[in-house]
Amino acid sequence: MFLFNSIKKVFFSISLLFLVLVASPNFSQAADSTGAPAADASPATAGSPSIEKGKSLFEDNCKSCHAIKTIEVGPALKGIEQRRDRKWLHAWIKNSQKVIASGDPYATKLFAEYKGAVMTSFPSFSDEEINSILDYVKAEENKKDEVVASSGGAGNAVKTDDSSAGYVKILLAGFVIVLFLIIVVLVLILSVLKKNLVGNADLTEIDADLVNQKFDIGVVVRSKGFKLIVGFLFVAFVGKAALDGVMHIGMQQGYAPKQPIAFSHKLHAGKFKIDCSYCHTGVRKGKSANIPSPNICLNCHSQIKTTSPKLEALRKAVENKRPIEWVRVHNLPDLAYFNHSQHVVVGKLECQTCHGPVEKMEVIQQYSPLTMGWCINCHRETEVKTDGNGYYDNLVKLHAEKNGTPMKVKDIGGLECSKCHY
Amino acid sequence: MKNLYRTVYLISVGFAVLASLSSCRKNTDNPGTEYASQMYHSVPYEGLSQVTDPTRDDYNTNVNNPHKMNMREPAPGTIKINGYNPKVGAKPKEDLMIYNLTKDDFEGAAMTLENPIAKSDQVIEEGKVLFESYCDHCHGATGQGDGEVGQVFKGVPSYSKGRVKEDKAGQIFHTITFGRNRMLSHASQVSVEDRWKIVHYVQTLQNQ
Numbered sequence: 001m002f003l004f005n006s007i008k009k010v011f012f013s014i015s016l017l018f019l020v021l022v023a024s025p026n027f028s029q030a031a032d033s034t035g036a037p038a039a040d041a042s043p044a045t046a047g048s049p050s051i052e053k054g055k056s057l058f059e060d061n062c063k064s065c066h067a068i069k070t071i072e073v074g075p076a077l078k079g080i081e082q083r084r085d086r087k088w089l090h091a092w093i094k095n096s097q098k099v100i101a102s103g104d105p106y107a108t109k110l111f112a113e114y115k116g117a118v119m120t121s122f123p124s125f126s127d128e129e130i131n132s133i134l135d136y137v138k139a140e141e142n143k144k145d146e147v148v149a150s151s152g153g154a155g156n157a158v159k160t161d162d163s164s165a166g167y168v169k170i171l172l173a174g175f176v177i178v179l180f181l182i183i184v185v186l187v188l189i190l191s192v193l194k195k196n197l198v199g200n201a202d203l204t205e206i207d208a209d210l211v212n213q214k215f216d217i218g219v220v221v222r223s224k225g226f227k228l229i230v231g232f233l234f235v236a237f238v239g240k241a242a243l244d245g246v247m248h249i250g251m252q253q254g255y256a257p258k259q260p261i262a263f264s265h266k267l268h269a270g271k272f273k274i275d276c277s278y279c280h281t282g283v284r285k286g287k288s289a290n291i292p293s294p295n296i297c298l299n300c301h302s303q304i305k306t307t308s309p310k311l312e313a314l315r316k317a318v319e320n321k322r323p324i325e326w327v328r329v330h331n332l333p334d335l336a337y338f339n340h341s342q343h344v345v346v347g348k349l350e351c352q353t354c355h356g357p358v359e360k361m362e363v364i365q366q367y368s369p370l371t372m373g374w375c376i377n378c379h380r381e382t383e384v385k386t387d388g389n390g391y392y393d394n395l396v397k398l399h400a401e402k403n404g405t406p407m408k409v410k411d412i413g414g415l416e417c418s419k420c421h422y
Numbered sequence: 423m424k425n426l427y428r429t430v431y432l433i434s435v436g437f438a439v440l441a442s443l444s445s446c447r448k449n450t451d452n453p454g455t456e457y458a459s460q461m462y463h464s465v466p467y468e469g470l471s472q473v474t475d476p477t478r479d480d481y482n483t484n485v486n487n488p489h490k491m492n493m494r495e496p497a498p499g500t501i502k503i504n505g506y507n508p509k510v511g512a513k514p515k516e517d518l519m520i521y522n523l524t525k526d527d528f529e530g531a532a533m534t535l536e537n538p539i540a541k542s543d544q545v546i547e548e549g550k551v552l553f554e555s556y557c558d559h560c561h562g563a564t565g566q567g568d569g570e571v572g573q574v575f576k577g578v579p580s581y582s583k584g585r586v587k588e589d590k591a592g593q594i595f596h597t598i599t600f601g602r603n604r605m606l607s608h609a610s611q612v613s614v615e616d617r618w619k620i621v622h623y624v625q626t627l628q629n630q
């Protein structure tokens with residue numbers, strides 16, 4: 001009971017301390033606002049219409065670049081009114097470039113600090129609207145502390161969840177080691193027991209046989225059956241290896257070379273859901289799907305992970321105007337013609353049909369064999385997607401008249417040699 | 423005692439064999455044997471493939487280009503043939519080639535540029551497909567700036583609220599062509615025609 005009481009006490013004092021800490025900035029704020037300029041006529045209270053209006057204005061216009069407590073694109077807005085008065089802020093929000101051009105030292109410094117990022121001008125805002133936004137910011141900066149504090153525990157819980165996959169592996173490895181040790185211990189026990197029993201005269205006949213039994217591996221090895229099995233296994237393994245080697249000449253399935261940048265399709269296409277054709281721009285337009293040039297990487301990496309050492313090669317390529325030398329993975333022989341746009345636009349195929357689950361690949365690899373047999377097989381099985389494609393109307397009609405089966409790629413010349421080899 | 427050693431020895435050998443078999447993995451860095459490499463690699467210079475080893479028969483690297491590249495950037499001022507709409511006597515606004523604005527002339531874009539592609543349900547549908555390829559990972563499926571990349575990239579505005587809602591067709595086209603604020607130019611990825619189709623779809627998102 002005593003223990004329980006003391007824990008309660010400790011908790012109480014911690015929360016009290018916490019409350020004091022949270023509340024103290026509010027007090028200082030209140031003291032400051034009394035000395036604020038005239039534009040700050042009526043300090044709005046939480047939930048008032050002014051703050052509600054400010055909230056919607058903030059979310060529609062400011063939120064994409066500003067947060068209250070953290071630096072996003074632009075500075076954190078917490079305590080903005082301690083740094084600048086409202087008159088200055090009105091001028092800045094309406095036209096920040098004008099303030100900078102006027103030679104205002106604070107504005108020039110700020111502009112340089114954010115590397116010349118231009119804040120969008122909002123000339124259409126009325127004074128009242130800007131005031132409501134500032135009221136909202138002020139109300140929000142007081143409130144935010146509590147939210148951050150209460151979400152601390154949840155964040156930790158998520159973190160431990162993440163590493164559970166690693167634990168499973170360690171656990172499995174532990175089990176294997178324990179099992180191996182158990183076998184060793186059992187063998188040791190067996191041998192000790194046997195040793196004790198060997199000289200014992202009280203044993204029955206059967207037990208004595210069991211104890212004195214000798215396991216001679218030589219007899220087993222020399223037996224006909226053993227030789228036959230080993231011989232068969234050897235021929236089978238060597239034969240299969242040789243056959244595989246011959247069959248895989250010129251076939252590069254599973255080829256996953258090391259690239260100059262460890263680009264992860266799993267991250268870009270999987271987690272961030274960037275469409276394949278955003279980078280592989282040629283896929284709907286021509287023969288090749290294209291490997292993106294550095295300017296396409298920069299569309300995002302101008303802002304994201306700009307200092308990552310993994311992207312050193314990208315920065316160098318941009319700096320020296322030299323392409324990144326990606327290693328080509330899909331090397332279709334020049335003797336065969338393949339066109340991406342034909343398959344993706346007309347054939348309406350998904351990229352994954354041939355390239356496999358790219359969005360799950362950490363390192364890109366050739367998923368399909370890209371052999372002629374593989375191409376032909378698909379042409380035999382796949383129906384032509386004729387819906388909404390006027391080009392095929394007559395063909396579909398004629399095909400249906402002649403034979404009632406669905407029109408496959410093979411029926412429109414998908415097996416002709418010269419379609420791909422010319 | 424001799425038996426015991428033999429048993430332990432056999433068990434260990436068994437484990438070693440199992441372990442070595444399980445670590446047998448194909449070398450993924452090697453494309454394997456090529457039977458007839460002269461037939462596999464293009465003799466003419468091909469953009470996306472290069473054989474850079476001069477001792478090979480199928481060496482096909484262009485020594486005259488910078489960095490021995492097989493592809494080159496187009497000469498400055500080049501106009502893509504399908505970005506050009508050579509209608510005789512067409513009004514300047516109808517001709518895509520007239521697009522001579524500079525990056526900073528965002529206001530001018532609103533006045534001089536008009537969508538040359540007529541609005542129709544089919545065009546909007548095509549614009550939607552293109553939007554899903556080129557825009558939605560940042561701007562979000564409904565243009566709220568909440569795409570997976572947009573949340574990390576930061577500073578992506580909503581189409582239907584705030585200042586972007588007021589952008590005219592020409593300004594949306596101008597933004598895709600030259601970029602705006604943190605967004606960079608997407609002209610190398612999206613053709614002129616596709617950009618105008620995307621503009622139609624973005625306008626439906628502005629008015630949602």
